[in-house]
Each structure stands twice: as C-alpha cells, then as structure tokens.
Amino acid sequence: MMLSWYWPTPNGKPPLIAVLSVLVPLAVLLLTASTVDMSYNKIFYAIPRMLDFTKNLWVMPDWHYVPQLAKKMLETVEMTLLATALAILLSMPLGVLAAKNASPHPIIFRITRDLLSFIRALPELVWALVFVSALGLGPLPGIMALSLVTVGFMGKFIAESIEVVDAKAIEGLESTGCTKFQSILYAMLPQAVPDFIGSLLYILDHNLRAASILGLVGAGGIGYDMVMSMRLFNYERIGMIALSIYALVTLLDRLSDVFRQKALGGILNVH
Amino acid sequence: MSIKTLPSRPHNLFPLWLSLALALLWLIIWDLDVAFQDLVYGIADMGEYLSRYGAPNLSNMSSYLHLMIQTLVTAFWGTTLAFIMAATIAPYAARQLTPNPFIYRIARELLNFMRAMPDLLLALIFVSSMGLGPLPGVLALAVHTAGFLGKFFAENMERVPAGKYEALSAVGAGFTQKIVFAAWPSMLRESVGNVLYIFDRNVRMAAVLGLVGAGGIGLELHDALRLFKYNQASALIIIILLTIIVIDNLSSWIRKVLN
Amino acid sequence: MAYISLTAVHKTYPNGYCALKNINLDIQAGQFIAVLGPSGAGKSTLLRAMNALDPATQGEITIDGVTLNKKNYRKIRAHVGMVFQQFNLVDRLNVMTNVLVGRLAEHSWLSSLFYLFPKTDYQIAEAALREVDLLDKAWSRADKLSGGQQQRVGIARALAQQPKLILADEPIASLDPKSSEEVLKLLRKICSEKGITVIVNLHQVEYAKQFADRIIALNAGSLVFDGSPEQLTKAKQAEIYGTTYEETSHDAELVLAYT
Numbered sequence: 001m002m003l004s005w006y007w008p009t010p011n012g013k014p015p016l017i018a019v020l021s022v023l024v025p026l027a028v029l030l031l032t033a034s035t036v037d038m039s040y041n042k043i044f045y046a047i048p049r050m051l052d053f054t055k056n057l058w059v060m061p062d063w064h065y066v067p068q069l070a071k072k073m074l075e076t077v078e079m080t081l082l083a084t085a086l087a088i089l090l091s092m093p094l095g096v097l098a099a100k101n102a103s104p105h106p107i108i109f110r111i112t113r114d115l116l117s118f119i120r121a122l123p124e125l126v127w128a129l130v131f132v133s134a135l136g137l138g139p140l141p142g143i144m145a146l147s148l149v150t151v152g153f154m155g156k157f158i159a160e161s162i163e164v165v166d167a168k169a170i171e172g173l174e175s176t177g178c179t180k181f182q183s184i185l186y187a188m189l190p191q192a193v194p195d196f197i198g199s200l201l202y203i204l205d206h207n208l209r210a211a212s213i214l215g216l217v218g219a220g221g222i223g224y225d226m227v228m229s230m231r232l233f234n235y236e237r238i239g240m241i242a243l244s245i246y247a248l249v250t251l252l253d254r255l256s257d258v259f260r261q262k263a264l265g266g267i268l269n270v271h
Numbered sequence: 272m273s274i275k276t277l278p279s280r281p282h283n284l285f286p287l288w289l290s291l292a293l294a295l296l297w298l299i300i301w302d303l304d305v306a307f308q309d310l311v312y313g314i315a316d317m318g319e320y321l322s323r324y325g326a327p328n329l330s331n332m333s334s335y336l337h338l339m340i341q342t343l344v345t346a347f348w349g350t351t352l353a354f355i356m357a358a359t360i361a362p363y364a365a366r367q368l369t370p371n372p373f374i375y376r377i378a379r380e381l382l383n384f385m386r387a388m389p390d391l392l393l394a395l396i397f398v399s400s401m402g403l404g405p406l407p408g409v410l411a412l413a414v415h416t417a418g419f420l421g422k423f424f425a426e427n428m429e430r431v432p433a434g435k436y437e438a439l440s441a442v443g444a445g446f447t448q449k450i451v452f453a454a455w456p457s458m459l460r461e462s463v464g465n466v467l468y469i470f471d472r473n474v475r476m477a478a479v480l481g482l483v484g485a486g487g488i489g490l491e492l493h494d495a496l497r498l499f500k501y502n503q504a505s506a507l508i509i510i511i512l513l514t515i516i517v518i519d520n521l522s523s524w525i526r527k528v529l530n
Numbered sequence: 531m532a533y534i535s536l537t538a539v540h541k542t543y544p545n546g547y548c549a550l551k552n553i554n555l556d557i558q559a560g561q562f563i564a565v566l567g568p569s570g571a572g573k574s575t576l577l578r579a580m581n582a583l584d585p586a587t588q589g590e591i592t593i594d595g596v597t598l599n600k601k602n603y604r605k606i607r608a609h610v611g612m613v614f615q616q617f618n619l620v621d622r623l624n625v626m627t628n629v630l631v632g633r634l635a636e637h638s639w640l641s642s643l644f645y646l647f648p649k650t651d652y653q654i655a656e657a658a659l660r661e662v663d664l665l666d667k668a669w670s671r672a673d674k675l676s677g678g679q680q681q682r683v684g685i686a687r688a689l690a691q692q693p694k695l696i697l698a699d700e701p702i703a704s705l706d707p708k709s710s711e712e713v714l715k716l717l718r719k720i721c722s723e724k725g726i727t728v729i730v731n732l733h734q735v736e737y738a739k740q741f742a743d744r745i746i747a748l749n750a751g752s753l754v755f756d757g758s759p760e761q762l763t764k765a766k767q768a769e770i771y772g773t774t775y776e777e778t779s780h781d782a783e784l785v786l787a788y789t
Binding site for chain 1: 292317340348383395397400486504
C-alpha cells in the first residue's frame with residue numbers, strides 16, 4: 001500500500017517548478033561529475049593526505065620570516081588602498097555618466113554602461129597577467145589590474161545608487177532653475193552618499209582579498225610568498241601567511257561592520 | 272524660541288580628513304615606489320603592446336571550448352557544494368534560530384574562517400594533497416564561497432520578521448520545522464539572488480584557478496602569456512570574456528524574472 | 531497688464547490623459563491666490579506648467595512679460611520659487627545649504643563644483659532663514675527637522691531665489707493643523723509685506739477663504755470658479771466638488787468632529 005502522505009497543493013503532488021529546480025541541477029551534476037574528476041576514490045584517497053598536510057602545519061613558526069612577512073602584508077594593504085583610491089577617482093565621473101537620470105545623453109549612458117560591464121567582466125588576475133607581461137613584475141601592474149576591475153564595479157554601484165535617489169529632492173533643485181550639473185552635485189550625489197559608503201566597504205573587502213592573491217602572477221603583495229612557500233613545502237611559512245591573511249581580512253570585516261552600524265545607523269544593506 | 276542671529280558655523284572636519292587621506296596615499300606611493308610617470312611614458316608602448324593581441328588565433332578553438340566548459344562545470348559544482356554546506360550551517364548562525372549562543376558563535380566563526388581563506392590558497396592546499404585537476408578547484412571554491420553564502424543566508428534568516436518564527440513556535444514546531452516552514456519560504460527570493468551572485472563570482476574565479484593547477488582555462492592563458500603567444504592569449508581572453516558576459520546577462524535575466 | 535497670463539493652456543500627458551483643458555487666466559502682481567478642486571482636478575499640473583516642470587502641451591504662459599518656451603524656462607524658474615507638498619529638500623545637506631541651493635541658478639558650474647558661495651549669498655540665505663524663523667537650525671541636517679520646519683526651509687529656499695512669484699503645491703497637505711496654519715500665515719505675510727505673488731493649491735476651503743485674495747477652482751481640468759472669497763458660497767463649493775449641498779455640510783461637520 002502507498003503511504004498516505006501528500007503535499008499541501010490542490011492535487012497533493014509537488015509543484016512542477018520545485019521538482020524541476022531539484023532534478024535539473026541534479027542531472028547536470030551527475031552528467032558533469034566526470035569532467036571535474038568527482039569520484040569517491042579520488043576523495044577517499046585525498047583524505048589521509050589532507051590530514052598529513054594539516055599535521056605538517058603544526059610546526060614552530062619561522063621567526064626570521066616575520067620582517068619579510070610584515071613587509072609583504074603591508075604591501076598588500078597599500079596596494080588595496082591605493083588601487084581603491086584611484087578607482088574612486090575614475091569611477092565617480094563614469095558612474096554619473098552611466099546613471100540613467102544623470103547622464104547627459106542616452107547614447108552616452110549606453111556606451112558608459114557597456115564599457116563598465118566590459119572592464120569588470122575579466123577577473124583581476126587575468127588583467128594582472130596582461131599587465132605583468134607588459135610592465136614587468138612588481139606592485140604597479142597589480143595596482144592597475146585592481147583599479148581597473150574596481151572601476152568597473154564601483155562605476156556600476158555609483159550609477160545604481162544615483163538612479164535610486166528620490167526624485168523629489170532632484171525636482172526641488174530643478175524648480176530653482178539650476179543646471180543638470182548642479183542638480184547632480186547638490187541633490188543626487190549627497191543623497192547617494194550612504195549607498196556609496198556601503199559599496200566602498202564592500203569594494204575594500206573584495207580588493208584586500210584580491211590583492212592578497214595577485215602575487216601569484218608576480219603583481220606584488222603577499223601572494224608570491226604564499227605560492228613559493230607552498231611549492232617548496234615550507235610549512236613554517238604557510239601557516240604564518242594563512243594566519244596573517246585570516247587576521248587581516250577578519251579585522252577589516254569587523255571594522256566595516258562596526259562602521260556600517262555606527263556611522264550609518266544600520267540603514268545600509270549592501271553585500 | 273526664536274533667535275535673531277545666525278549661530279556660528281560648526282567646524283567642518285571634512286578638509287582635515289581629506290588631507291589626511293591624501294597624505295596617506297602619497298606615503299603609500301612613496302613606500303611602494305610605483306612610478307606613475309613611467310606609466311605615462313609607457314602609454315605609447317602600451318599601444319604597440321596591445322596591438323600584439325590584435326589577431327586572435329582560433330585554431331585550437333575546440334580544446335579551448337572544452338577547457339571553458341570544464342571551468343563552468345567547476346564553478347557549478349563549487350557553487351552547489353557551497354550551497355549545501357551554507358544551508359546546513361546558516362540556521363545555527365542566525366540569532367533567532369540557533370539552539371544556543373555558544374553554537375551561534377562557533378557557526379559564525381566557522382563561516383568567517385571559510386570566508387577569510389582566499390580560494391587560491393585553498394586551491395594550492397588541495398592541489399598539493401590530491402594532485403592536479405579540477406577537483407581541488409571545486410573544493411576550494413566550495414569551502415570559500417560556503418563562507419559567503421552561509422553569512423548571506425544567516426542574515427536573510429535574521430531579517431525574516433520575528434512573528435513568523437513565533438507563530439511556528441506557538442504550534443510547537445521544532446528547529447528543522449522552523450527552518451523549512453518559516454525561514455526558507457520567506458527568504459527564497461533573496462537567497463536565489465545570493466546564489467546567482469556567488470555563481471557569477473565562481474565562474475570568474477574558476478577561470479583563474481588553473482594558475483595553481485586546479486583545472487580550467489586559466490593555466491592555458493598563463494602558459495600562452497609566458498611563452499609570448501599573444502594571439503592564443505587573445506583568443507582565450509575573448510572566450511573567457513564572452514562566457515562571463517553571457518553568464519552575467521543570464522543571471523540578471525533570472526533575477527528580473529524572479530522580481 | 532496682468533503679471534501672469536495663461537492663454538488657452540492645454541496639458542495632455544503622453545498616456546493620453548488630459549489634465550488641463552483650455553485654461554485662460556490673468557493674475558495681478560502681489561495677490562494671494564488659492565487654487566481649489568478635488569484630487570486629480572489638475573491643480574498641481576497648473577502650477578507645474580507655470581515653471582515648466584510639466585510644460586503645457588498647448589497654449590501660452592506669460593510671466594512678467596516673458597513667454598515660457600523650451601529655451602528660457604531655466605531663466606524663468608530662477609525667479610519663480612516653488613514650495614512642494616513633500617518639501618523636496620536634499621535631506622542629507624544642512625539647512626543652510628538647502629537654502630543656498632536657491633542661489634545656484636546665478637552661478638557657474640565651476641564654483642558649484644566646490645560647494646562655494648559668495649558672502650552675499652550667505653546674507654540672502656540668512657535673511658530668508660530669519661524670515662521663516664529657523665536661524666537656530668541653520669547648521670542642522672534637513673532630515674533632522676520636523677515636517678513644519680522642513681516646509682519652512684522649503685519656503686526659505688524659495689525666498690533665497692528673490693522671487694516675484696511663489697508657487698506652493700499643496701504646501702500643507704503633509705502637515706498637522708498647527709504647522710499648516712503657521713505655514714499659510716507665513717506665506718500670507720510674505721505676500722503682503724514683500725509684494726510677492728503667491729499661488730497656493732489647497733484642499734481646505736476654509737483656509738482658502740481665510741487667507742486668499744482670490745480663489746480659483748478647477749474640476750476635471752477646467753476652470754469652474756474664479757472670484758473673491760465672498761463669492762464662494764456653499765452652493766458654489768458643492769458645484770466645484772461635484773457633491774450636493776447637504777453632503778458638503780455633512781462632511782464639514784464630520785471634519786469638525788474629528789479634528
């Protein structure tokens with residue numbers, strides 16, 4: 001006998017959309033499992049090696065490495081700050097041009113929008129690869145790659161927060177006979193400030209993470225040391241690097257939470 | 272109460288903060304020793320350099336496409352595993368649902384830790400313990416983004432109006448029942464948005480995971496650039512760019528349909 | 531010659547809705563004019579046509595001898611103050627800046643870029659704030675003020691334009707009775723003492739009769755009454771609002787009972 005359990009729908013069966021949204025991803029996962037080497041054996045085989053690796057991490061830190069570590073971490077933070085500052089400078093005008101209500105012309109609006117989505121499409125590391133091969137090793141290509149992608153994101157965020165500014169304040173300004181440029185400066189930008197700060201905190205967080213891995217392709221920061229000590233199985237250093245990144249990212253996370261709540265009264269909601 | 276004179280203007284600290292920020296930036300430029308003037312001189316060279324990318328070499332198209340598909344699959348698996356982990360941990364990290372404050376703290380810290388570990392570092396670790404291939408990439412993406420998704424889900428759960436949980440507590444519902452009948456139905460739409468955002472992010476990331484040997488198209492690009500094969504590099508960049516733009520538009524379309 | 535004259539003004543919105551039908555009107559300088567009519571009668575559209583926030587689709591509007599057209603509307607707006615139902619202040623700027631905004635039309639984009647104003651502008655703004663009795667709030671943020679105070683800032687902004695005409699679009703519809711009366715008294719005082727023409731959209735017939743020199747009424751986009759407050763009898767009111775005499779008086783009693 002069938003169990004007499006039913007779904008709370010008119011016909012007692014689960015809704016089609018629910019069934020499909022479970023079955024389709026499941027089918028895709030099963031069909032693609034071999035593409036990503038997803039197999040029981042492989043995972044089972046990896047577990048003891050993972051444990052081994054974790055055991056190896058329990059070694060005395062390499063104290064002689066501390067000054068070098070501090071220098072590289074500082075470089076990572078500096079790259080983050082500089083790239084973010086440059087990006088703000090560039091993305092302000094682009095963001096205004098890409099906002100529907102502030103843009104001087106629909107064609108300019110379209111072009112800026114597309115330009116922004118084009119430059120944020122590729123990940124920082126790809127740009128960093130290109131810039132490193134053009135300018136050589138060092139933090140400069142890293143900063144350029146970071147700023148470029150950040151301009152793409154920040155410009156979009158700025159445009160979006162200008163677009164949701166209450167039309168009332170803008171109308172109030174326009175009624176005094178001022179120009180569009182003045183109404184952008186005196187109504188749209190001030191009203192969009194809380195949104196800007198929210199996006200800025202998000203971008204800072206994102207850029208710090210990105211800056212910590214750019215070194216992988218030789219574009220400055222802690223990333224290079226991270227890869228090298230990994231390749232050389234230098235466990236004394238890997239643990240230290242991982243811990244410092246963890247500490248730094250967590251610190252920024254907490255700071256930005258506090259800032260969001262204190263300075264803006266918890267009215268922000270940007271992830 | 273009315274007064275007849277203008278009160279004196281309060282001090283505006285903005286100029287002070289601005290100059291401090293500028294001083295800090297100047298200090299950073301000095302310390303990093305970046306020469307922006309070189310950049311200005313180099314712009315002419317930059318034009319010549321970029322022209323080397325002018326003729327994309329599409330002869331290896333089928334193998335590139337295969338790699339791109341592997342990249343997408345890596346992102347998909349990573350996102351799915353992250354979703355499963357996040358959905359499991361999130362209720363413990365939501366204030367209204369968590370069984371006790373201690374577990375809440377632990378769940379939050381766990382999510383924080385997963386988020387703080389860069390996925391490339393995780394990929395390095397997984398590659399060295401299970402060998403080259405896309406599987407370590409999948410796991411790295413899964414662990415890192417489970418931290419993000421878990422935080423988003425927990426925040427969504429905390430935003431659900433308290434009344435919905437109370438109503439279920441009032442009929443004697445347990446922990447799982449509250450999650451299934453109060454939390455998820457109320458936060459489904461935002462959560463789908465979060466998952467799409469994470470998937471977008473994972474596609475971008477999967478495209479570069481190859482740099483540490485974790486599968487996908489990234490390694491090919493790295494090698495092409497290292498061997499100065501600009502035509503192949505440009506073909507690869509074009510494929511990555513197109514895929515990401517298509518995925519972006521697809522997910523913003525889904526988001527629009529959902530709203 | 532009349533200070534403002536409207537000749538055969540029509541306004542049809544893009545969706546085909548006809549908000550103003552053949553309005554002909556002459557207004558003398560220095561008068562206080564109340565515009566009455568049920569919701570959707572075209573009161574706001576009439577005011578917004580006069581400073582081209584919603585330009586008329588047909589007909590001619592002349593203010594102080596200048597006919598409104600696509601090229602000169604900003605010049606006209608510069609000397610026509612407008613007061614809104616929702617105040618339309620820039621919440622996040624302080625009161626002083628909100629009033630100084632009334633001076634922007636006189637300045638170039640370059641000085642505006644740095645938020646700089648000449649000393650004379652500060653004197654004008656200070657005088658405007660003294661007029662509305664808000665000098666003590668000059669450096670507070672606009673959104674920290676009560677509704678009545680915000681509306682007075684709105685009036686101060688209009689005064690800072692040194693206007694000859696102030697258009698007030700339902701300035702008291704979002705205010706409590708006490709602030710409403712204060713705001714209307716203020717507008718009346720500005721009209722009488724400075725000789726500024728004031729046109730106010732109102733819902734309350736009683737206020738119109740108490741403050742106005744002349745009352746205009748619209749219904750369904752047409753002019754249905756134009757005369758002195760004394761000429762606006764109960765029967766006329768019923769005609770304007772499309773109700774019977776008994777209903778009106780009944781409503782009035784109800785209103786009294788609830789205020």
